Amino acid sequence: MLELSTDKVAQVIVRARELESRTGAWELPDRRHPGEDTAEMVLEALRNDPARLALASFLQELNRDELAELVALMWVGRGSFDPEEWDEAIQTAREEHTGSAGTTRYLLSNPLLAEHLEEGLERMGYSAGDMEEDVR
Numbered sequence: 001m002l003e004l005s006t007d008k009v010a011q012v013i014v015r016a017r018e019l020e021s022r023t024g025a026w027e028l029p030d031r032r033h034p035g036e037d038t039a040e041m042v043l044e045a046l047r048n049d050p051a052r053l054a055l056a057s058f059l060q061e062l063n064r065d066e067l068a069e070l071v072a073l074m075w076v077g078r079g080s081f082d083p084e085e086w087d088e089a090i091q092t093a094r095e096e097h098t099g100s101a102g103t104t105r106y107l108l109s110n111p112l113l114a115e116h117l118e119e120g121l122e123r124m125g126y127s128a129g130d131m132e133e134d135v136r
């Protein structure tokens with residue numbers, strides 16, 4: 001089912017976890033006034049983070065089909081699609097995310113990217129833990 005290399009998915013998971021650990025997992029110092037722009041503020045603060053830049057660079061090296069599968073896998077992991085709806089998830093990802101830069105921004109805007117990808121792999125029948133160990 002999954003044509004995207006599981007090694008590449010594991011790379012994204014490991015790099016996303018590194019970003020989470022370096023950035024305080026999306027925490028803002030001032031939580032007294034959270035608003036709709038909270039995620040945008042965090043993304044702006046992370047723009048030049050080396051871990052974020054490395055992950056963005058890795059994502060931009062993926063081709064259109066790989067990015068569509070990565071988005072679909074994230075959606076399966078967060079429960080938007082079931083594993084049985086894999087083909088529909090990929091088709092939706094291709095329709096909604098047509099450019100590499102936009103898809104990269106979309107993936108990087110998810111503070112739970114690593115968790116959703118890991119859960120997606122598990123739901124699709126792969127052992128994410130084994131793959132991550134191979135990458136490290």
